[in-house]
Amino acid sequence: MTQDTAETLEHFERTIERDQRIEPRDWMPEKYRATLIRQIAQHAHSEIIGMQPEGAWITRAPSLRRKAILLAKVQDEAGHGLYLYSAAETLGADRSDLTGKLISGKQKYSSIFNYPTLTFADVGVIGWLVDGAAICNQVPLCRSSYGPYARAMIRICKEESFHQRQGYELLMTLMRGTDAQREMVRDAVNRWWWPSLMMFGPPDADSTHTAQSMAWKIKRHTNDELRQRFVDMTVPQAEALGVALPDPDLRWNEERGHYDFGEIDWSELKRVISGDGPCNAERIERRRKAHEDGAWVREAAAAHAAKHARKEVA
């Protein structure tokens, strides 16, 4: 290591140590940059793919009010994806290249979006549990060491709060309805509870990136810490809603001051992440088709811009 790189590395580490932010044009270790691009891209892809499970219910929403809410929510997911692609670009990543990597399967997205939305109650449960878990994950990322990522997360977290509340309100409405509607909620909670816990990633012992990401303050808490926080937050919400969570081992542990919960089926997470979930192929195919079907719009816009640029010169 030359004196110069030693000095810049020390400066980088001191900035992080003092809880200051790293900004785009700062020197940073290549591995820090690569880790961030991987994490931000994966996060952006999740937002973009995340439009599909709920988007499927826009045309079938039971009222104009629910339809308008759902449209706004899905539009937010698109926005979140774009904030994040914007942050990734500050690291030198190229947006169209990232889209290519999503479509070709080179980069991943959250396993949760590979599950189907079978009834309208799923829309409520996604808002409550999936967005609730996302908020748990994302609030600490607002203090992530990389400035543009942290700023994007602040924006996203502000908007996620609406997502979670509309979901919970939807479920409260169903719970006040008929037996059949309460059964829809119960069924949806049963299907989404375990996949929501898997959203926090593998257990700490098996998480390959956690230690380095914590040292760099890209991540602020481990997967298991965040998972526990989510369970502790959610149990009283389930009680208020009057719905049971599908885990016989779930109980308050006085000594730990936390809820104990049952063993997660990690083989399922591995299976779904590696492409063998119920909807993996469908999600990617839909994204690829949307991208290809939109090609003429991009070309027309570029042609229009080129024509006007010529006129201005003339």
Next chain:
Amino acid sequence: MEGNWPLYEVFVRGKRGLNHVHVGSLRAPDAEMALRNARDLYTRRNEGVSIWVVKSEDITASSPDEKDPFFAPSGDKVYRHPTFYEIPENVPHM
């Protein structure tokens, strides 16, 4: 294709009386589209009353490195701050 679209930086004035603040970037075929996309992307909840878009490549920036001597000239001029001057307590409105 969209890889060829230029990158625009987006600045939003939150309300009258405030400066425009940088909020992020987006890609668009031209400035007009950049402005429209910026409205949809960055002001979905009344976050702004005015938007600027600037091609990223048109921005000239200082080096971010703190050790850079660029900002040194302001570092040693404490007399530019009001606290540098000692005025007796009993002098009013100072």
